[in-house]
Amino acid sequence: MTLQELFPGKMGKVELTRIAIRLRMPQLLKSPTDAPLDEALVATLQTALDTVRKG
Amino acid sequence: MRQPFQVEVDEGCQRGLHLRFHFADRVPDELCETVLARFDDAFAGWEALGARTVRRVIVPFRFELRWGHADAELSLILRFSATPEERVLDQRSVEQLVTQLCTCELAA
Amino acid sequence: MTRALAPAAPRDHGRFLYGGEPLVFHCNFYNYWLQKTLLLDPELQMEEVIQAAASEAAGQMFRRAAAALPGGGTTSDRLALAVDSFAELGFGTVDLSGVSAEGGTVTLPVSHYGQCFRQVVDSDFATPQSLFDAGFVSAAAAFVHGVPRHTFQATIEACASMGAPSGRIRLDATGAALTFDGYAHEAHSAGDPGAPFADTSVDEAAILGALGTLDFSGNEEGLIPRFGVMLTRHFASFYNRVSFEFLRRMDKTGLLDAAEMLLVDTGYRCAFHTFGGIMTSAEWDAVIRPQCKTRADWVHGMVATVNALGWGVWRVSELSEDRVVVRIYDDYESCGQLDMYGRSERPVSHLAAAAVAGTMNLIYAADIHEKPTLDLDFYARAFEQDGLFEPEQTRSMAMGHEYTEIVASR
Numbered sequence: 011m012t013l014q015e016l017f018p019g020k021m022g023k024v025e026l027t028r029i030a031i032r033l034r035m036p037q038l039l040k041s042p043t044d045a046p047l048d049e050a051l052v053a054t055l056q057t058a059l060d061t062v063r064k065g
Numbered sequence: 066m067r068q069p070f071q072v073e074v075d076e077g078c079q080r081g082l083h084l085r086f087h088f089a090d091r092v093p094d095e096l097c098e099t100v101l102a103r104f105d106d107a108f109a110g111w112e113a114l115g116a117r118t119v120r121r122v123i124v125p126f127r128f129e130l131r132w133g134h135a136d137a138e139l140s141l142i143l144r145f146s147a148t149p150e151e152r153v154l155d156q157r158s159v160e161q162l163v164t165q166l167c168t169c170e171l172a173a
Numbered sequence: 174m175t176r177a178l179a180p181a182a183p184r185d186h187g188r189f190l191y192g193g194e195p196l197v198f199h200c201n202f203y204n205y206w207l208q209k210t211l212l213l214d215p216e217l218q219m220e221e222v223i224q225a226a227a228s229e230a231a232g233q234m235f236r237r238a239a240a241a242l243p244g245g246g247t248t249s250d251r252l253a254l255a256v257d258s259f260a261e262l263g264f265g266t267v268d269l270s271g272v273s274a275e276g277g278t279v280t281l282p283v284s285h286y287g288q289c290f291r292q293v294v295d296s297d298f299a300t301p302q303s304l305f306d307a308g309f310v311s312a313a314a315a316f317v318h319g320v321p322r323h324t325f326q327a328t329i330e331a332c333a334s335m336g337a338p339s340g341r342i343r344l345d346a347t348g349a350a351l352t353f354d355g356y357a358h359e360a361h362s363a364g365d366p367g368a369p370f371a372d373t374s375v376d377e378a379a380i381l382g383a384l385g386t387l388d389f390s391g392n393e394e395g396l397i398p399r400f401g402v403m404l405t406r407h408f409a410s411f412y413n414r415v416s417f418e419f420l421r422r423m424d425k426t427g428l429l430d431a432a433e434m435l436l437v438d439t440g441y442r443c444a445f446h447t448f449g450g451i452m453t454s455a456e457w458d459a460v461i462r463p464q465c466k467t468r469a470d471w472v473h474g475m476v477a478t479v480n481a482l483g484w485g486v487w488r489v490s491e492l493s494e495d496r497v498v499v500r501i502y503d504d505y506e507s508c509g510q511l512d513m514y515g516r517s518e519r520p521v522s523h524l525a526a527a528a529v530a531g532t533m534n535l536i537y538a539a540d541i542h543e544k545p546t547l548d549l550d551f552y553a554r555a556f557e558q559d560g561l562f563e564p565e566q567t568r569s570m571a572m573g574h575e576y577t578e579i580v581a582s583r
Contacts (some may be wrong), residue, residue, distance in 0.1 A: 019557050024438050027431045031213045036427045113386040115460035125393040134455035145288045146394045
């Protein structure tokens, strides 16, 4: 799983920015979007995304 | 008999609270007076909108009717203060009232 | 409907003051997306900032309003002013009768931040959203009972955004956790905006005249349903305080650029729902659409409408299918920056930038004239298109320039 797959398109880029702020991980915004992510990070990102997408 | 109006729910911000009545002919002429007579607390007003005049009748904390903003269109804006049951009742009341008025006008 | 209100007056450059506080129109979608952004990082403790900013803006308004009341007003006068101001400005309905100088419970049968937020997401929130209300009522209660503004700490006990039938806020006279001290509002731009763009069939003066006859007061339940959205006639001070405090706190995390990008994104949501709502409204069809012969005219019509929102004076200086240059005199974001913090090293008009680009995207890319349904699916489809306009803040009043200039191009 890559950042590009988790956060596709322009809307995905905005969501990635939200996640980077929520998790205080500025490095997410500088990482190559097509690099494979380790499973633990994917799980963390998906949990954060679920939270952010709620109301 | 041709249905005198169609009702459409505005799916924008006021989900389910804003209904638009589209009339085959026009908004009934006697609408304002009829609503004022039917609902004790109702009051009427109007505002200029360019060359148009928008009429408003408000039953406080229940609903508002607005027309004149577009041809043959009536807006029913239900209030948050009303309970879901009251909103259903008010929508039904307005639909019945408008149907009666349209029927009377057609018969006249 | 007669209400007890603070003195209100228009000022130069499109500003409108209520109790000395500049007011700007914004809708529930912008309010929701802004708050969602502000609350992203729990460690920033922005809940306190939002409450404190609300208390600051409301408190300043109440202080000036009291000066206009004979002898500072009776308790009853002040109570009426507080309750009626909340409703007039579109925040909802508030009952302060259960509060004394020692504290008590405030109930909110209707709340913009309660019910109208819930409508945006169509489900219950996990945490209460009526943070503005909490700040407002803490200032209101202090004003009513003649105690210092920072007397009360507010705790939200129930909120319609979470599905409660009404809101409930407890006030304890233990002192507010965070306070802001208020500041004076100045007009900063001495520049002359000049006349509106000439090469258009749109008559801005006529549009402003027509919009001036509409009733933008809160209805009997204290809400402003207009243009298909729920408007608030809100405090510019509040928006500026929460936005700039967010950026100041984000700067320490190394994510300032990201934070600014999200404030622009919030502005895109505003443009989509508020401007989109305006351009698909009966009011637009009645007053503005008949004047529009080209897409460019739609831009000028929307700019004319913006000039009624209290956001400053917008002037289009260039316009083509691929580029627009808008100059803004006394944009409220720059004014707030200068009033609160002095000159900035960076542009701060993120909402304005997004609004300019968003307007162009609606008109030239999303075919707003066809009256699409402005839902999340349409937003996503419109936003993912190629060839969208991107904004750049090329001049900034906050940085000392004569006006703020936004260039949006594709």
